[in-house]
Amino acid sequence: MSTTIVQKSPKKVTVSAALKRAFTPVRLAAAVMVLVFILVMILAPLIAPADPLEQNIAMRFAPLGTPGYLLGADELGRDVLSRVIFGIRTELLVALSATLVAMVIGTVLGLVAGYFGGIIETLSMRGVDVILAFPPIIIALLATTLYGPGPGTLIAVMGVLFIPAFARIVYGQTLSVGRAEFVEASEVFGARVFVRLFRVILPNVIAPVFVQFSLTMATAILLESGLSYLGLGIVPPAPSLGTMVAEGQRYMSTEPAALLVPGTIVSLTILGFSLLGDALRDWLDPRR
Amino acid sequence: MINFLLKRVATGIVLIYVVLTLIFLMLHAVPGDPAMQLLAGDGAAQVTPAALEAARERLGLNAPLPVQYWNYLAGAVQLDLGTSFQDGAPVLDLVSERLPNTLELVLLAVLIALAVGIPLGSVAARRGGFVDSAISVGTSIGMSVPVYVVGALFVLLFALKLGWFPAGGYEEAGGNFVGHVSRVVLPAAALSFGIASIIARMTRSAILDNYRQDWVRTARSWGIGRRLVFRKHVLRNSLTPVATVTALQIGTLLGSTVLVERIFNWPGISALLVDSVIERDYPVVQGIVIILSAIFIFINILVDVLYGYLDPRARVS
Numbered sequence: 001m002s003t004t005i006v007q008k009s010p011k012k013v014t015v016s017a018a019l020k021r022a023f024t025p026v027r028l029a030a031a032v033m034v035l036v037f038i039l040v041m042i043l044a045p046l047i048a049p050a051d052p053l054e055q056n057i058a059m060r061f062a063p064l065g066t067p068g069y070l071l072g073a074d075e076l077g078r079d080v081l082s083r084v085i086f087g088i089r090t091e092l093l094v095a096l097s098a099t100l101v102a103m104v105i106g107t108v109l110g111l112v113a114g115y116f117g118g119i120i121e122t123l124s125m126r127g128v129d130v131i132l133a134f135p136p137i138i139i140a141l142l143a144t145t146l147y148g149p150g151p152g153t154l155i156a157v158m159g160v161l162f163i164p165a166f167a168r169i170v171y172g173q174t175l176s177v178g179r180a181e182f183v184e185a186s187e188v189f190g191a192r193v194f195v196r197l198f199r200v201i202l203p204n205v206i207a208p209v210f211v212q213f214s215l216t217m218a219t220a221i222l223l224e225s226g227l228s229y230l231g232l233g234i235v236p237p238a239p240s241l242g243t244m245v246a247e248g249q250r251y252m253s254t255e256p257a258a259l260l261v262p263g264t265i266v267s268l269t270i271l272g273f274s275l276l277g278d279a280l281r282d283w284l285d286p287r288r
Numbered sequence: 289m290i291n292f293l294l295k296r297v298a299t300g301i302v303l304i305y306v307v308l309t310l311i312f313l314m315l316h317a318v319p320g321d322p323a324m325q326l327l328a329g330d331g332a333a334q335v336t337p338a339a340l341e342a343a344r345e346r347l348g349l350n351a352p353l354p355v356q357y358w359n360y361l362a363g364a365v366q367l368d369l370g371t372s373f374q375d376g377a378p379v380l381d382l383v384s385e386r387l388p389n390t391l392e393l394v395l396l397a398v399l400i401a402l403a404v405g406i407p408l409g410s411v412a413a414r415r416g417g418f419v420d421s422a423i424s425v426g427t428s429i430g431m432s433v434p435v436y437v438v439g440a441l442f443v444l445l446f447a448l449k450l451g452w453f454p455a456g457g458y459e460e461a462g463g464n465f466v467g468h469v470s471r472v473v474l475p476a477a478a479l480s481f482g483i484a485s486i487i488a489r490m491t492r493s494a495i496l497d498n499y500r501q502d503w504v505r506t507a508r509s510w511g512i513g514r515r516l517v518f519r520k521h522v523l524r525n526s527l528t529p530v531a532t533v534t535a536l537q538i539g540t541l542l543g544s545t546v547l548v549e550r551i552f553n554w555p556g557i558s559a560l561l562v563d564s565v566i567e568r569d570y571p572v573v574q575g576i577v578i579i580l581s582a583i584f585i586f587i588n589i590l591v592d593v594l595y596g597y598l599d600p601r602a603r604v605s
Contacts, residue, residue: 271432
């Protein structure tokens with residue numbers, strides 16, 4: 001009993017020390033910000049003070065801090081705060097769905113390729129190379145032309161485009177773990193292939209996947225908002241931060257807030273996820 | 289080295305073939321009739337049978353699938369990329385007219401990014417402390433602010449408020465050189481914003497890595513001054529990874545021109561791409577996607593070869 005305590009306590013100290021080193025104050029702030037954005041995504045209909053589509057032309061370009069219009073109103077007198085809240089919701093839902101799709105497909109591909117090798121390895125990893133041969137935003141534009149703009153197209157295209165990052169990481173990790181003794185032991189004990197892949201190997205290769213998840217979220221928001229900015233992602237009047245920047249740009253010489261508010265928010269979502277990714281990487285991989 | 293080079297080029301050709309095939313498949317994976325989808329879009333616009341038939345004819349959709357595939361590949365190999373739906377101009381002409389403008393923008397952006405990023409990274413590494421932290425926060429922000437926000441802010445600040453540059457547009461370099469330069473600087477600077485941050489970070493970490501090496505201490509013990517050791521040894525050794533990172537980012541830059549050219553009204557290939565997507569001019573979209581993907585693949589091969597040349601170990605794998 002006493003020996004367990006002696007063995008456990010130093011490990012606990014190193015874990016919290018590593019956490020402290022990885023999460024600098026700036027990164028901690030980023031992590032909190034991500035949490036807030038996720039809460040906003042979930043609770044948007046409850047916390048938004050107004051309907052993001054409701055127009056009130058009398059309030060056109062109401063300045064920041066106007067009662068009832070905390071972040072002002074846009075060119076049609078719609079409440080900017082509500083539009084930002086719903087914009088974050090759309091942005092994150094699309095990015096989250098796409099990243100989840102890419103993560104699941106990429107992880108399975110990487111596991112299978114790394115574990116079985118041979119023809120499966122060649123096919124899946126070369127397939128991944130092919131995806132990397134496309135410039136992402138260009139291929140997204142091609143897909144938009146063919147299948148029409150909207151969240152469905154965005155999720156499908158980004159879900160495919162982001163597979164390589166996950167597949168390559170899991171593949172590399174599986175190669176090094178796949179021949180470890182505990183994996184061979186599970187084979188000797190007669191564990192099924194499915195169990196070996198997902199219960200034995202997966203838990204040992206999953207940590208970098210979480211890092212990549214956060215970084216890919218940032219990339220997905222960047223790409224999605226860029227397409228929405230062009231009017232080819234989320235289609236107006238549905239609120240999206242990219243569209244709001246594009247609309248704000250038209251009036252920016254007289255109403256800079258119309259550009260600055262959505263521009264700042266979209267930058268903060270991207271900054272939050274990429275700093276969180278950096279922190280997770282330093283925490284989970286102390287060598288760096 | 290020759291073997292390595294040939295292998296990379298062969299891989300590149302295979303990749304381009306696969307890319308061409310995938311683009312072909314994407315057109316045919318459109319639910320229903322691709323010609324109908326391109327003409328009508330999501331709305332239920334009235335499409336006359338004659339217009340539909342003409343579009344099918346121009347897209348070559350009436351031939352059997354293998355024949356279509358063959359014609360498409362043969363066309364691409366001969367750089368015959370079809371003609372625009374809008375005005376019937378050959379896509380290749382449209383592309384070759386616009387491509388130099390985009391490449392000019394990208395090249396200038398890379399130069400600006402190097403000129404800003406390397407000194408910034410050096411200062412961060414050598415000064416440390418508060419300066420380092422400030423630059424670190426700055427580059428994090430630089431990598432996170434989307435290029436379209438940077439572009440819009442640049443227009444607001446440098447064109448509308450300060451009036452230093454025109455807000456956009458294009459002038460022939462031959463006709464009005466000053467006008468040309470003043471119009472290319474702002475979009476190129478906006479484009480370089482993110483990559484300059486990446487270069488600064490890479491420079492910083494490469495310099496710090498090099499300072500830990502034994503030869504730095506040896507050089508210092510010979511009495512070589514701090515500055516000289518930095519300039520002649522540390523900085524020079526740090527530039528290899530910086531060069532690789534820069535080259536790898538060129539593909540991303542090429543993608544970002546889609547947004548920047550739109551903001552600054554720059555008549556490049558990417559602005560044409562966006563216009564064609566909006567007009568649903570499929571042959572032009574397809575042609576530009578093929579050309580840009582080929583350039584993207586070519587740059588990646590170039591980076592590999594460059595890397596293999598600089599570091600012989602990379603040639604093996």
